Amino acid sequence: MSTLTIRSLRKNYGAVEVLKGIDLEAQNGEFIALVGPSGCGKSTLLAMIAGLETVTSGEIRIDGRLVNSVAPKDRDIAMVFQSYALYPTMTVRENITFGMESRRVPKPRQDEAVKRVAALLQIEPLLGRKPGQLSGGQRQRVAMGRALVRDPKLFLFDEPLSNLDAKLRVDMRTEIKKLHHRVGKTTVYVTHDQVEAMTLASRIAVMHQGSVQQFDEPATIYNRPANMFVAGFMGSPAMNFLPAELSEEGGRPTVVLPAADGKTASLPIVQALPSDTPRQLLLGVRPEHIYRFDPDLARRKPSIAQIDAVVELVEPTGAETMAVLRLGGKEITGRFDPDGTPRMGETVTLGIDMARACLFDPTAQRLI
The missing domain is CATH 2.40.50.140 (Nucleic acid-binding proteins)
Incomplete structure (x- = not known):
């Protein structure tokens, strides 16, 4: 069964059509990358999956359930933002458990979830620190930990590595791939970096001007691009x-x-x-x-x-x-x-x- 199904999805801002009939499907446990240049609509699409943007027309289904009008908190998703969005006055532990506190999750379950996630991300020594005392890579791990304690059906990543330096991006890319193999959750990952998309994803949706140009496995997209835009965008140096x-x-x-x-x-x-x-x-x-x-x-x-x-x-x-x-x-x-x-x-x-x-x-x- 597909975890995520998108059919004929459109988004208009007034007379401007930002998404032009998107069709995508993510199978259970799959890692989907949305890639394309700035302004192609990939972050808007992710925000619509998360419920942060309204749908003009079309359908978004998570585990077969239509979620067009469902509030973000009720979609059973977890999102990792580009800016990390950590609370600076809270410790790492408090940042990770904040959502569980809001949902009144019992304290023993919170402790168990923090222990599991901290071990998974290797951030046990950081639990008592505040975000200002952490490096960029450590803050990104904390943001991922906050998402992981949710144990959602769907993980959403919005360009999570774009604020990191080149070496740290490579290191974190490896960590995210390992994490996905261990957790096995369906993931939708937005990036403008085609190397990230090629190395992380089981399938890639290449977007341009609000449309999906090609949706396929990385090797197919690289070796048999559907059109000249895909051929020129995927690969460095370009075709x-x-x-x-x-x-x-x-x-x-x-x-x-x-x-x-x-x-x-x-x-x-x-x-x-x-x-x-x-x-x-x-x-x-x-x-x-x-x-x-x-x-x-x-x-x-x-x-x-x-x-x-x-x-x-x-x-x-x-x-x-x-x-x-x-x-x-x-x-x-x-x-x-x-x-x-x-x-x-x-x-x-x-x-x-x-x-x-x-x-x-x-x-x-x-x-x-």
């Missing part, structure tokens, strides 16, 4: 898009695109194409699927196609090196092993893995 023309060589379909020195290159298409494929295409290639060509690689991977490009910029990052390359009049980014990085100004023969490439209709901007 490269190269204008190309559909052609044929030796009875096999190919794409022809500009290469270095005014030449063109014909790259074989590995996938089957529908009969209505347009002649003008966009070839989408991830930076990690661009290699420095060598015959051994081509023998191991028959899908590798050759093309020449000029190296315009090299950006070492330690474990890997990014290179900006010019193909005809178009700049692309390649991701290389530091030992095989091309030099600036060099004309280099690249190998493009056509089995991993995507073809897009440039007019409809959808995956072919």
Whole structure:
């Protein structure tokens, strides 16, 4: 049974339509990430699930129960906010038990819940401290502890790591994933960070301008994006898009695109194409699927196609090196092993893995 079901959900602020018919479903125990750029509607959607925003039309069901008009406190949810929202004058223990005090939960049950959650989050030594005496990561654990004592049907996270520094974000991301595996509760997690979404979620809803562009498993969204927005948003550096023309060589379909020195290159298409494929295409290639060509690689991977490009910029990052390359009049980014990085100004023969490439209709901007 689905813990959360959303059908045809719309939200208007006057004449402005913020959510445009959202359909989503989270199975019991699933971790769903809502990801997209600022203003796409993901936080509004989360607030509507929580009952903090009203529904213009459509349905929200939690465990099959319609909750459109149900007060937030009666929805059996727990929410972790971006700002932590801790009471500064209360101790960690008092912050965690505040909701239980309000609901008049007996003291022995409160103590039992605090002990369980503090052990789970490894915050037992912090229970007597106040929020001002805690680090950002510790405050985030306390905010999560306050949600966990509820033992709700549904956890909601609203960009909980955005106020943390880069290293702490990585550490807390790991902790949240471990916590989800231990607790096993259905979770809806809002983030603008596509790396967070990819690493945490069992399924991702990519949102743009109030609509869900694609809702699928992380690997599918990354490798077979539904459209150019998803392809460009998911991945860092982003997918490269190269204008190309559909052609044929030796009875096999190919794409022809500009290469270095005014030449063109014909790259074989590995996938089957529908009969209505347009002649003008966009070839989408991830930076990690661009290699420095060598015959051994081509023998191991028959899908590798050759093309020449000029190296315009090299950006070492330690474990890997990014290179900006010019193909005809178009700049692309390649991701290389530091030992095989091309030099600036060099004309280099690249190998493009056509089995991993995507073809897009440039007019409809959808995956072919």
